[in-house]
Amino acid sequence: MDPPNDFEALTKAFSGFGVDEDSMVSILGKWHSEHLESFRKRTPKFFLEDERLFERWDDHHIACLTKEFLLFKDIVVQWIMHPWERDVRLVHEAITKGPQAYCGEIIEEFDKQYKVPLTQKIEDVALGNYKDFLVSLIRRVA
Incomplete structure (x- = not known):
């Protein structure tokens, strides 16, 4: 799959209940910096553009992702x-x-x-x- 076509799949991996780690790692592992920049511009749900036209994470989504990754870490640790x-x-x-x-x-x-x-x-x-x-x-x- 061409990385730019992965935007929807990656957005879905970051959305909902939990993080789809397999999809996320598979997609991000093959991306280059230009794909990341394009993703930031095309996903206003996760990124906000500041006065300098830089994209930055929406703080609410950062907090949600941080919580999800901590839950994933806890699940893995408990599983082993x-x-x-x-x-x-x-x-x-x-x-x-x-x-x-x-x-x-x-x-x-x-x-x-x-x-x-x-x-x-x-x-x-x-x-x-x-x-x-x-x-x-x-x-x-x-």
């Missing part, structure tokens, strides 16, 4: 970890950010996915004080 290490890190993050940040979503998703309330599942499989503690904790944050 041992499952136990990933789970420990996720638990640490949930505790650090506070139970309200994640617990409500987790409880709701568990109920939807397994068609049984999380508290009921814990009551069915956990024992003694451990069961009472977990059930009361879940009821408290739900």
Whole structure:
């Protein structure tokens, strides 16, 4: 594909939910400086022209892309970890950010996915004080 014809595909790779890294790397890897300049001029959604007629990123889009790339980095790092290490890190993050940040979503998703309330599942499989503690904790944050 001729690089100038990649403008639409590259714009699409930067748009929506997440960044399409495969498309982005494939397209940008074969571009030369004149293709980048042309892309900047032809994509006002991402670039603003200043008083000197220079194209610069729209700050909002920079913030969005930065967030998307951080999410991609986190996904890759979590993917290569041992499952136990990933789970420990996720638990640490949930505790650090506070139970309200994640617990409500987790409880709701568990109920939807397994068609049984999380508290009921814990009551069915956990024992003694451990069961009472977990059930009361879940009821408290739900």
